[in-house]
Amino acid sequence: MTTQTFNSTTRSFNWxxxxxxxxxxILALPVLVICAFLFAGSMDVWSHLFSTVLGDxxxxxxxxxxxxxxxxxxxxVPPAWLTSVCDFPGRKIFTWALLLPLAVPAYIIAYxxxxxxxxxxxxxxxxxxxxxxxxxxxxxxxxxxxxxATIMLSLVLYPYVYLLSRAAFLEQSNSAIEVSRTLxxxxxxxxxxxxxxxARPAIIAGLTLAxxxxxxxYGTVQYFGxxxxxxxxFRTFYGLGxxxxxxxxxxxxxxxxxxxxxxxxxxxxxxxxxxNNEQRKRPILVKLSGMQALGAFLLCLLPVLFGFxxxxxxxxxxxxxxxxxxxxxxxxxxxxxxxxASAAAALAVCLALILAYARRMNNQKRVQTSIMIAGMxxxxxxxxxxxxxxxPMAWLDHQLINLASKWFDLNLGLVFSGTLFALLFAYxxxxxxxxxxxxxxxxxxxxPSIDSAGRSLGCTSTxxxxxxxxxxxxxxxxxxxxxxxxxxxxxxxxxxxLRPFNFNTLAVRAxxxxxxERLIDAAPASLMIVAVGLLxxxxxxxxxxxxxx
Amino acid sequence: MANRLGIxxxxxxxxxSSITLPVLADSDLVNVYSARKEALIKPLLxxxxxxxxxxxxxxxxxxxxxxxxxxxxxxxxxxxxxxTVDAGRLQRAKDAKVLQPISSEKLDAAxxxxxxxxxxxxxxxxxxxxxxxxxxxxxxxxxxxxxxxxADPKWKGKICSRSSNNVYNQSLVAAMLESNGAEQxxxxxxxxxxxxxKPPAGGDTDQLRAVNAGVCDLTLANTxxxxxxxNSSKDVDxxxxxxxxxxxxxxxxxxxxxxxxxxxxxAASKNKENAIKLIEFLTSPESQxxxxxxxxxxxxxxxxxxxxxxxxxxxxxxxxxxxxKLGANNRTAVELMDRAGWK
Numbered sequence: 065m066t067t068q069t070f071n072s073t074t075r076s077f078n079w080x081x082x083x084x085x086x087x088x089x090i091l092a093l094p095v096l097v098i099c100a101f102l103f104a105g106s107m108d109v110w111s112h113l114f115s116t117v118l119g120d121x122x123x124x125x126x127x128x129x130x131x132x133x134x135x136x137x138x139x140x141v142p143p144a145w146l147t148s149v150c151d152f153p154g155r156k157i158f159t160w161a162l163l164l165p166l167a168v169p170a171y172i173i174a175y176x177x178x179x180x181x182x183x184x185x186x187x188x189x190x191x192x193x194x195x196x197x198x199x200x201x202x203x204x205x206x207x208x209x210x211x212x213a214t215i216m217l218s219l220v221l222y223p224y225v226y227l228l229s230r231a232a233f234l235e236q237s238n239s240a241i242e243v244s245r246t247l248x249x250x251x252x253x254x255x256x257x258x259x260x261x262x263a264r265p266a267i268i269a270g271l272t273l274a275x276x277x278x279x280x281x282y283g284t285v286q287y288f289g290x291x292x293x294x295x296x297x298f299r300t301f302y303g304l305g306x307x308x309x310x311x312x313x314x315x316x317x318x319x320x321x322x323x324x325x326x327x328x329x330x331x332x333x334x335x336x337x338x339x340n341n342e343q344r345k346r347p348i349l350v351k352l353s354g355m356q357a358l359g360a361f362l363l364c365l366l367p368v369l370f371g372f373x374x375x376x377x378x379x380x381x382x383x384x385x386x387x388x389x390x391x392x393x394x395x396x397x398x399x400x401x402x403x404x405a406s407a408a409a410a411l412a413v414c415l416a417l418i419l420a421y422a423r424r425m426n427n428q429k430r431v432q433t434s435i436m437i438a439g440m441x442x443x444x445x446x447x448x449x450x451x452x453x454x455x456p457m458a459w460l461d462h463q464l465i466n467l468a469s470k471w472f473d474l475n476l477g478l479v480f481s482g483t484l485f486a487l488l489f490a491y492x493x494x495x496x497x498x499x500x501x502x503x504x505x506x507x508x509x510x511x512p513s514i515d516s517a518g519r520s521l522g523c524t525s526t527x528x529x530x531x532x533x534x535x536x537x538x539x540x541x542x543x544x545x546x547x548x549x550x551x552x553x554x555x556x557x558x559x560x561x562l563r564p565f566n567f568n569t570l571a572v573r574a575x576x577x578x579x580x581e582r583l584i585d586a587a588p589a590s591l592m593i594v595a596v597g598l599l600x601x602x603x604x605x606x607x608x609x610x611x612x613x
Numbered sequence: 614m615a616n617r618l619g620i621x622x623x624x625x626x627x628x629x630s631s632i633t634l635p636v637l638a639d640s641d642l643v644n645v646y647s648a649r650k651e652a653l654i655k656p657l658l659x660x661x662x663x664x665x666x667x668x669x670x671x672x673x674x675x676x677x678x679x680x681x682x683x684x685x686x687x688x689x690x691x692x693x694x695x696x697t698v699d700a701g702r703l704q705r706a707k708d709a710k711v712l713q714p715i716s717s718e719k720l721d722a723a724x725x726x727x728x729x730x731x732x733x734x735x736x737x738x739x740x741x742x743x744x745x746x747x748x749x750x751x752x753x754x755x756x757x758x759x760x761x762x763x764a765d766p767k768w769k770g771k772i773c774s775r776s777s778n779n780v781y782n783q784s785l786v787a788a789m790l791e792s793n794g795a796e797q798x799x800x801x802x803x804x805x806x807x808x809x810x811k812p813p814a815g816g817d818t819d820q821l822r823a824v825n826a827g828v829c830d831l832t833l834a835n836t837x838x839x840x841x842x843x844n845s846s847k848d849v850d851x852x853x854x855x856x857x858x859x860x861x862x863x864x865x866x867x868x869x870x871x872x873x874x875x876x877x878x879x880a881a882s883k884n885k886e887n888a889i890k891l892i893e894f895l896t897s898p899e900s901q902x903x904x905x906x907x908x909x910x911x912x913x914x915x916x917x918x919x920x921x922x923x924x925x926x927x928x929x930x931x932x933x934x935x936x937x938k939l940g941a942n943n944r945t946a947v948e949l950m951d952r953a954g955w956k
Contacts, residue, residue, distance in 0.1 A: 289814025
């Protein structure tokens, strides 16, 4: 019996780590293709970039990373803490409402605030009408600036931090906090000394996701005229027409990502906190009243108001009063977007489960490394990933075409590139880090002793996964599904370049109109993106909450 | 959770069954890669489909990204036609050897020589003019003359511009490179940038709005953005059109800068005849008129009808620089703009 268990475990070890390495290597392929350009020629463009704009790219990207870090932590962590341990008016609604900005693409929020706040917008026009002052005669925040971009990105990216840190707060053993309270810790002391350090890996995982999104953002910074690494990559690719140099810049961008990944690893060092899932009970919420309740209410309202209600209101206003659109188109666009995002989310979670689990069972270097490289795609702009995918896929296609014509006299055409397969592949490369990070955080919280117990009772590791881990990780799995779903819904550059003929999504429609400077006509499609994202956001966050409370 | 995964799986299944696989060569179809946005090409393609029974498949996207896709797909590419909204990109496609020469007497006769490729690899479909727009109450048009003059210190703090990432600005500078040479153009760019009222950001419409709001006195924009505002029923837009004037630049020398949207047949095309038919259709009188009316662009075919909005802009002399030069000079233009500090 013992030997048998041992054998079957070893077998599944190999099976598991083997498929993990395979999956990770396939997903790492586009990243490696991009890195391979480091050895390609065309170094002449570098001296130009170096002497003119590279400094700006690096400086602005760093400033953006720092600013967004501060922004998403301030907007994300306090509401997560408040909604998970305190009771105050509106708490139930805030638990899911705080996620709503997740459904708003960063470039769309940039459009709405620009429409509202720039010099020709209604707010400043009103100020001028009232005061009679002209341009430059009064101070007003310039929305199209580095600061503006930081705020826009923080407003839509904080939900990553909120979501992951809230999950961590909820999973924290209540008793630990209670004990600390009986030992004389004040509430805030318990938060800073206990809850926050315990939740640190989750918070940093959320922060890493937000920062990778920031690095990959093109729409917002481009629209605001802020030159970052990403705009530099596009400019080199499009303007200078030098795809090798663009890929080299992208490979440099990956340097930032390695830093981020190391930061995340560092935050997990030595930390092996595991929740006492066995003893979990309904958390006792601290009832807030008076000024405290009002403070908590406002702190939670702020991100929802600026990240969702105001931009949503602007879009709604544009869509209802001024936009020209054909509602019939939207059924197909919404269906395409919804199904594509659903398929990608399901696939991303399955792959992440395999990878995360393989990593848990088997700490081999090659598993670790391939997973790390595969996760780097998240910070690359979609266009670069698309090209990293097209190159190997077209190569494969051409091999197939040659074989088919030689052996079967068949005219095969492109099988992989230019199909939905290519698109899903791109989404996996781009968003694997999201599902993997989330699921890994959930998995890390389960004591390894449970695995051993399960296996000593005769379960194979697959059975341990199915019967013990997945039920325990319910909320992590749902969170991963949710984030990938919404991310794919909003994804633009890769969708734009890889989609098959006659296939459009809401994001493509919104972008095409907006880039043709028809922001108002883009409002209905933008609103639909938010609406399609809304339903799963609400359903899943409720389900996550139900699992917890 | 199993249930929810099930729903996702079901949705995914339905989804894939609802998608047709990429279409292979067939005599009754033509596959289009278009950098021209769906809203400004699909209606014409639908019309072509209805008139000829040739099925048109369309994928839209960024010109350079589509070009890269064409390059990578190589001989197996399903695309028959590549459409862009900038001559520079057409030239880039030609240089990348993804286009092929075609022979069509109709096209040769209809389109003036400087608006098409000398080797017949691409043809212009509509003209896009980029000229000076000014605030009527603050600028006397007698002060205006050429693009070159915009670098004069008298315009300090009075010019709004969009970023040098923008291909229209890149093409304008590429055209100036052709007529004025590198050194003079770079000096010009430095002076032009020094006159900016604010750092470049936003699109052409944003610059027009900034002029109207008093941030600056003049800007460069493509005429169709102004035409669109002129066609708008909104009061703010009408007011803007009232306040801003169109000035045709360089009328006493080479003419105002024009670019084209255009199309070429891909080297990998498997439906070449249909592709040529489609390009001919796009230069037919009704298509030419459609572009003028719907997007205020100028026709490439002489004698085509233009909309009343375009008539209001008045006649102008257009620069007849060979448009293929725009592509050849693009990189030099971007590097020059970098050095001039044009963000």
